[in-house]
Amino acid sequence: MASRVAAIAEPSPEVAHPAASAVISVQNLVHRYETRTALNGVSFDVRPAELFGLLGPNGSGKTTLFRILSTLMIPTAGRAVILGSDAAQDPAGLRRKIGVVFQAQSVDAKLTAYENLWHQGHLYGLRGAPLKKRVAEILSRVGLADRANERVETFSGGMQRRIELAKGLLHHPGVLLLDEPTTGLDPGARRDLWQYLQILRDEEDVSVLVTTHLMEEAERCDRLAILNEGNLVALGTPVELKSEIGGDVILLDATRDAALLAERIAARFAVEATVLGMQVRIEQESGHRFVTDVVEAFPGEIQAISVSKPALEDVFIRRTGHKFWSESNNNEESSENNSHGKRR
Numbered sequence: 001m002a003s004r005v006a007a008i009a010e011p012s013p014e015v016a017h018p019a020a021s022a023v024i025s026v027q028n029l030v031h032r033y034e035t036r037t038a039l040n041g042v043s044f045d046v047r048p049a050e051l052f053g054l055l056g057p058n059g060s061g062k063t064t065l066f067r068i069l070s071t072l073m074i075p076t077a078g079r080a081v082i083l084g085s086d087a088a089q090d091p092a093g094l095r096r097k098i099g100v101v102f103q104a105q106s107v108d109a110k111l112t113a114y115e116n117l118w119h120q121g122h123l124y125g126l127r128g129a130p131l132k133k134r135v136a137e138i139l140s141r142v143g144l145a146d147r148a149n150e151r152v153e154t155f156s157g158g159m160q161r162r163i164e165l166a167k168g169l170l171h172h173p174g175v176l177l178l179d180e181p182t183t184g185l186d187p188g189a190r191r192d193l194w195q196y197l198q199i200l201r202d203e204e205d206v207s208v209l210v211t212t213h214l215m216e217e218a219e220r221c222d223r224l225a226i227l228n229e230g231n232l233v234a235l236g237t238p239v240e241l242k243s244e245i246g247g248d249v250i251l252l253d254a255t256r257d258a259a260l261l262a263e264r265i266a267a268r269f270a271v272e273a274t275v276l277g278m279q280v281r282i283e284q285e286s287g288h289r290f291v292t293d294v295v296e297a298f299p300g301e302i303q304a305i306s307v308s309k310p311a312l313e314d315v316f317i318r319r320t321g322h323k324f325w326s327e328s329n330n331n332e333e334s335s336e337n338n339s340h341g342k343r344r
Helices: 062-069 091-095 113-123 128-141 157-169 187-204 238-243 258-269 287-297 312-320 332-337
Strands: 024-032 037-046 051-055 077-082 098-101 175-179 207-212 223-228 231-236 248-254 273-276 279-284 302-308
Touching: 024 062, 037 062, 037 077, 037 223, 051 062, 051 187, 062 077, 062 175, 062 207, 098 157, 113 128, 113 157, 128 157, 157 175, 157 187, 175 187, 187 207, 223 238, 223 312, 231 238, 231 312, 238 312, 248 258, 248 287, 258 273, 258 279, 258 287, 279 287, 279 312, 287 302
Parallel strands: 037 231, 051 207, 051 223, 098 175, 175 207
Antiparallel strands: 024 037, 024 077, 223 231, 248 279, 248 302, 273 279
16 A cells, blocks of 8 residues: 655546536446445546546446446446436437447357357347348458358457457447457457547547556547546546646655655655655656755665656556555455346
């Protein structure tokens, strides 16, 4: 766990007010399990043709939020409205309007790519020539037209993920929800998937909401909602969020007592310092010059130094006081599976 040597005035997260043009409006969403609050009054909007990310570690609430948006779970309080349909009050109507790609694989590996999509189309009431045309269109769109009649079990992980996307897009949804879509993919397949999501946004005006715990993926989003322990701690574009960090980010590895070193640095240089394990973290302009003064002032007490430009993890640390991954992160999946919350 991290501790703060100097009190940092935490900026309160932006309050999201439902906008008439929003395709997704999350309004004061609360969800409680028996012993834990997974969502604590979360609010934000997703705009038309926007690539929106939900970023958070395990236990942050993003999986619970995804399940509510995809109509698999009823919230304890608050509302989630997508394309005019309330996720709790009109789940059947909403399912016709959205595409959902879950983290767990849902394709039938023993069927061909074409057969997987054909059966998916039947679930949405598509039949005959219109379905045949749409299957051909979407297979071409995801670059698998030449593999239409091959069993999915012969596909690579990236190709199987593209079939998952094709299933979610078959019925022309206005919103696509994806839960950790790059899990298990190699770097090349990850890059291809994100390029395709950007094409969906730019060429087909599809609004995409994606959950992720990977900072490099969050950087690709138009806007982000960062969650921690059920709370919305930051909301904005990656550039806007990183701009709140005033200067360089300095990490000092303490030789012995990081807390004591942080106290002495804060007193000597009138800076704010955060203790992260055995590291002291400082935000300071012209960091390369500042560290020279620190090393000279405290010889033998610092064994390693890093100076970097702000990243999204620095935003998370600034808003929460601890690292993105820490021992205090609970396993959200385990907590949900062992609870008796209301579900569909």
